[in-house]
Amino acid sequence: MTPPSPTNTATATAGTAAGPRLVEGRGDLSAAVSRALRSGTPPVYAPAAVLKADPWGEDLQLALHLLYELHYRGFDGVDGEREWDPDLLRLRQALEARFLHALRTELSDAPRSVDEAFAPLLVEPVDLSDSLSHHLATEGELWQLREYAALRSLYHLKEADPHVWVIPRLTGRAKAAMVAIEYDEFGAGRADRIHAGLFAELMNDLGLDPAYGRYLDQAPAALLATVNLMSLFGLHRALRGALVGHFACVEVTSSPGSRRLARAMRRCGAGPAAEHFYAEHVEADAVHEQVVRHEVIGGLLADEPDLEGDIAFGCAATILVEDRLAAHISGAWERGSSALRTALPEH
Amino acid sequence: MPSAPDPARRQVPVTADARRVTVEPQGPVLVEGPVEVVLDDGTVARSDRFVVALCTCRRSRTYPWCDTSHRRRARTAPPPEDRNP
Numbered sequence: 001m002t003p004p005s006p007t008n009t010a011t012a013t014a015g016t017a018a019g020p021r022l023v024e025g026r027g028d029l030s031a032a033v034s035r036a037l038r039s040g041t042p043p044v045y046a047p048a049a050v051l052k053a054d055p056w057g058e059d060l061q062l063a064l065h066l067l068y069e070l071h072y073r074g075f076d077g078v079d080g081e082r083e084w085d086p087d088l089l090r091l092r093q094a095l096e097a098r099f100l101h102a103l104r105t106e107l108s109d110a111p112r113s114v115d116e117a118f119a120p121l122l123v124e125p126v127d128l129s130d131s132l133s134h135h136l137a138t139e140g141e142l143w144q145l146r147e148y149a150a151l152r153s154l155y156h157l158k159e160a161d162p163h164v165w166v167i168p169r170l171t172g173r174a175k176a177a178m179v180a181i182e183y184d185e186f187g188a189g190r191a192d193r194i195h196a197g198l199f200a201e202l203m204n205d206l207g208l209d210p211a212y213g214r215y216l217d218q219a220p221a222a223l224l225a226t227v228n229l230m231s232l233f234g235l236h237r238a239l240r241g242a243l244v245g246h247f248a249c250v251e252v253t254s255s256p257g258s259r260r261l262a263r264a265m266r267r268c269g270a271g272p273a274a275e276h277f278y279a280e281h282v283e284a285d286a287v288h289e290q291v292v293r294h295e296v297i298g299g300l301l302a303d304e305p306d307l308e309g310d311i312a313f314g315c316a317a318t319i320l321v322e323d324r325l326a327a328h329i330s331g332a333w334e335r336g337s338s339a340l341r342t343a344l345p346e347h
Numbered sequence: 348m349p350s351a352p353d354p355a356r357r358q359v360p361v362t363a364d365a366r367r368v369t370v371e372p373q374g375p376v377l378v379e380g381p382v383e384v385v386l387d388d389g390t391v392a393r394s395d396r397f398v399v400a401l402c403t404c405r406r407s408r409t410y411p412w413c414d415t416s417h418r419r420r421a422r423t424a425p426p427p428e429d430r431n432p
Contacts, residue, residue, distance in 0.1 A: 125420075
């Protein structure tokens, strides 16, 4: 956590307590958002800029991320009331529409049933040679684990927060089960076991700064898209099915991947907290997988069978953004480049 | 993976004084926590998790807790990349 600065505690108005630092824009849209937040004014942008922006590009994904962050921790010096500023929400709606349209277009041939969407995830492939986590487990070097952790910190330091948005939109079995899983994610009543806190300890072991939002400026669009996807689904009641499908996809694939990442941390001598984070997820997510499939998805389908297509879409969208991220990371490392926008300092 | 509501899970109410466990086909046994498991060597493994997944395939590396080792192996395309835990 960044400590509050002395001037902030003396003069801060409600909602401007020190939070993560605002970052510079990467194009017209994100620059407009950053400027609007910094100066307390409406965003200034050409409507054509929204229509022309690459939905997968740095500018749109950063703009979306900055706007979503107003619902999480906000930014240092930015009034908390901006969270519901209609001018910012209008821009966000336009950006979301571009992102969602791109997802639906790319996934127009994806499975429409829950069974078809999840069946491939429930089978362990024999050939893991293309898997990023397999590479990290068997050959990954410490600098790669540090980059991986810095990238994933944009999610893990708020682990589970994007998923709990769906709880008010669920009822009955699905609600009870979702809350039970999230209770686990948030430490089962114990603050020292909150998963986001365990990840901060992992970052300390790797010599990374665990301050929230510290690596936002270095995170490429491919990473931001994975986090924006969660906020997009979580913050829209109409997309509650997609959030459940996304969440189930994450929980189903987590346990074996976490086992490989725990092995990677152990092999590279990352430290006990680094290994513990992933070891805990091997066991926790083996449980969560069963509960999310049978009770959250099962309960939601019993109550709202028409949401089956959305659940399948949420799963497919998660696979899509994660595959794009893995391709970005592998591609960068194969070229001998950093997977971050600027490399981490030597450790 | 249910694509239709699972009648067995929904229709049979839990008896107040019985601990209900759920047997997953080709998977773990789910038991409401806290759970203590007495192992072959006499040691006791304990979990306080709200639900515990007990390994039935005997392949778990974190036995007695499930680690998804029961999953069927198949010669498929490389895995959809590991999602966030």
